[in-house]
Amino acid sequence: MPISTQDLQMVAKSALDEYLKNKPTDQIATDLPLLKKLMSKRKLFLGAKQNIVKQIRKDYGSNFAWAYGETPVEFNKRDTLEQASWPWRRAVDGFYITHDMLFSNGIKVREGDRGAYKLEQNEKVQLTNILQEQREAFSLGFDKKLSLELHRDGTSSDDAVTGLDAIVSLTPTTGTLGGIDRATATYWRNHVATDIAATTDGALAIAMENQWRNCIRNGGSPDFILAGSDFVDAYRRYAVTVTNNADAGKVKTIDAGVGSGASTGLYFKGVEIIWDPQFEELDALDSPEKVWTKRCYFLNTRHIEVHDDGLDIVTPTRPHNVLALYHMINLRIALVSDRVNAHAVLSIA
DSSP states (O other), X not given: OOEEHHHHHHHHHHHHHHHHTTTTXXXXXXXXXXXXXXXXXXXXXXXXXXXXXXXXXXXXXXXXXXXXXXXXXXXXXXXOEEEEEEEOEEEEEEEEEEHHHHHHTTOOEEOOOTTSOOOOHHXXXXXXXXXXXXXXXXXXXXXXXXXXXXXXXXXXXXXXXXXXXXXXXXXXXXXXXXXXXXXXXXXXXXXXXXXXXXXXXXXXXXXXXXXXXXXXTTTSXXXXXEEOHXXXXXXXXXXXXXXXXXXXXXXXXXXXXXXXXXXXXXEETTEEEEEOTHHHHHHHHHOOSXXXXXXXXXXXXXXXXXXXXXXXXXXXXXXXXXXXXXXXXXXXXXXXXXXXXXXXXXXXX
C-alpha cells in the first residue's frame, strides 16, 4: 500500500525528533571532547538581538592610600565594568529523500491527507530502516561539523561562530574580541606560551606550571585540559615518569599504553589531559602556522560556556517540481567567555 505525503512527513519528523530530542546535551560522541564538555554545561537563551552580552569587571578602581591626622581623603569616580558582546550564529543542516528512492525500496508515496493509506508491515520495516540511517548520519555529521567550528576562530565565514582559537588565542595582544580591543585592554588577554622546547629537560613542565599559575591568578584553577597528539606524546615522554610497582608472587601484565580513547590517563595538577582527535582535522583544514597537534589548552569552564536556543526540527514544504521529503535543523549558538585571562594555550616547538 502507498503512504500519504502527510503521513510520511509526520513519521519522518517524529523519528528525527525522537532521535535528536536529547541532543546536543547528552548524546555527543566521546571523540568530540570539546563539544561534549561545552554542551554538558550549556545555557539556554531565549531571545537576543544579535549579541549575548556579558558584564565583566575590568578593574577594582581602588583608591587605597595611607592617611594620618588631617591628611585629606582622595575620592574617585569608579569605572569598573565593561560589556563583552558575543554574536550568536545560526547553524543549519538539511537533507532530503526522493520519492523515487523510497519507491526503489518498495514504498510508494501518494499525495493525500493523513490516514488516506496504510503501509504493509514489510513497508513499515523498510521505511524505519531508511529513516534510521538518514537520521544517524544527519546527526553525527551535524555534531562533527559544529564541533570543528567551535574550535576555529570564526573567520571561515561571515556567519561563523567565534570559537576557541579566537577566545584563547595564540596572539592575544591583537584584534577585537567580544567588542573589546585586546591591544589596549590588557585584562582581556588569555595567557600563551609557544615554541616550548619539549625535549629540553624540565622545559615543558616548567612552562605548564607557569601558565597554570597565570590562570589561577585570574579566576581559579583550570578544570579542563585539551591537547593534540604531539603535545600528549611529548608530555608522556619528557615530562612524566612512569613507574611499575612490582607485586612479588603474582602474575603481572605490562601495558605501555595508559588511558582509554580520548582519555589519556595523563594528568597535570590532578586534571586529566584529554586528547582531541579533531586537532588533526583542523591542521588539514586550515594549515595554521602553529599546528593544532602541538597545542594544549588550559580551560576554566566556569568562564567559558556555550549558549544555545535548542535544536529546531523543520519540515519544509517541497518545491512544486521536486518529489522529495525535506528535513532541516536550526541551532542558534554562541561560545562566550566572561574572563578570558582565566585560560591559557601552550604550543611546543
